Amino acid sequence: MDQHNPTIRDEALALLRSGITNRATAELLNAPRGTVGWWLHEDRKRRGVQYMKPTDRPACTGRNLDHTAYAYLLGLYLGDGHIASKPQQHHLSIFCGDGWPGLIDEAESAMRRVMPVPRTGRRHRNGCVEVKSCTKHRTCVFPQHGPGRKHERPIVLESWQQETVDAHVWAFVRGLIHSDGCRSMNWTTRIVGGERQRYEYPRYRFTNVSDAIRRLYTDTLDKLGVEWTHCTRVGKEYNIPVARRASVALMDAHVGPKY
Numbered sequence: 001m002d003q004h005n006p007t008i009r010d011e012a013l014a015l016l017r018s019g020i021t022n023r024a025t026a027e028l029l030n031a032p033r034g035t036v037g038w039w040l041h042e043d044r045k046r047r048g049v050q051y052m053k054p055t056d057r058p059a060c061t062g063r064n065l066d067h068t069a070y071a072y073l074l075g076l077y078l079g080d081g082h083i084a085s086k087p088q089q090h091h092l093s094i095f096c097g098d099g100w101p102g103l104i105d106e107a108e109s110a111m112r113r114v115m116p117v118p119r120t121g122r123r124h125r126n127g128c129v130e131v132k133s134c135t136k137h138r139t140c141v142f143p144q145h146g147p148g149r150k151h152e153r154p155i156v157l158e159s160w161q162q163e164t165v166d167a168h169v170w171a172f173v174r175g176l177i178h179s180d181g182c183r184s185m186n187w188t189t190r191i192v193g194g195e196r197q198r199y200e201y202p203r204y205r206f207t208n209v210s211d212a213i214r215r216l217y218t219d220t221l222d223k224l225g226v227e228w229t230h231c232t233r234v235g236k237e238y239n240i241p242v243a244r245r246a247s248v249a250l251m252d253a254h255v256g257p258k259y
Contacts, residue, residue, distance in 0.1 A: 011029060012025050012029055012031065012036055012039055013039060013040070016039075016040050017043075066113040067164045067168050068171045069109075069114050069171075070168075071167075071171035071172040072106075072110050072168075073107075073111060073114055074142070074165070075174065075177075076175045076176075076178060076179045077092070077142055077179075078150070078155065078176065078179070078216070079176055079178075079180035079208065080096070080179040080180060081179070082150075083145040090135065090145070091133070092111070092133050092134075093132040094111075094132075095130055096128060096131060097128055097129075098127060100178075100258045104122070107131045114141065115135060118133045118134055118135040143158055150213065151209040151211075151213070155210060155216070156212070157216070165220065169224055173217070173221070173224070173255055174254070174255050176213075176216075177204060177255050178258055180207055181205060182204070182258065183202060183204050183252075183257040183258070184202070184205065185202055186203045187201070201243065202248050204243075204251050205240070205242075214240060226242055226247045228247070229243070
């Protein structure tokens with residue numbers, strides 16, 4: 001640990017004290033990352049500085065939450081997200097189809113905007129990309145986390161979450177559609193001039209087996225004046241279509257298809 005030039009060590013400590021990360025300092029000075037970490041540890045010990053792990057949790061720091069990004073990320077989480085818990089750490093994962101690169105980018109951007117400190121990453125799986133981030137505060141930001149599948153436990157928003165959704169309703173709807181919904185073309189036939197002709201029209205569809213999550217979606221649509229229906233399949237009301245022309249136009253203006 002002491003084989004490096006003292007000048008390099010002093011320069012490293014100056015960078016570290018200014019807030020530069022261990023990794024960046026090691027790369028700038030061409031020094032092993034473990035050595036840089038050891039220098040920082042010894043420097044703190046000599047100065048009597050207690051290490052405080054950085055956090056950007058709004059409740060701890062007073063930092064203003066990016067409410068628009070949070071409403072969107074909440075929609076993604078309720079649809080295709082989950083949190084895996086380990087001791088002192090929680091992994092938030094959002095699963096996106098690999099055919100939607102714009103959606104993948106937006107999911108990662110929303111994670112960073114909600115909590116900038118934890119690193120985000122991507123893991124490619126069969127047919128999808130897992131966008132993930134690790135921090136011990138994810139369950140504070142998403143208190144709906146719990147054992148078992150989301151559709152097997154109650155999903156109720158905290159009062160501060162509901163306030164955020166009410167203030168950023170379209171961001172929340174976009175997150176839900178981008179996770180468990182889609183914009184597609186439907187078709188039917190009608191008699192025109194005595195001949196049966198095919199008629200196509202766009203519609204939005206949201207599918208989730210959780211009664212509570214579907215209710216969050218439909219209650220939000222009601223507030224926006226978007227008309228929706230239930231589409232029952234095999235006796236289950238899992239599908240929520242939006243097909244009325246005015247309502248589709250409203251969804252197109254604020255949500256749009258995945259990209």
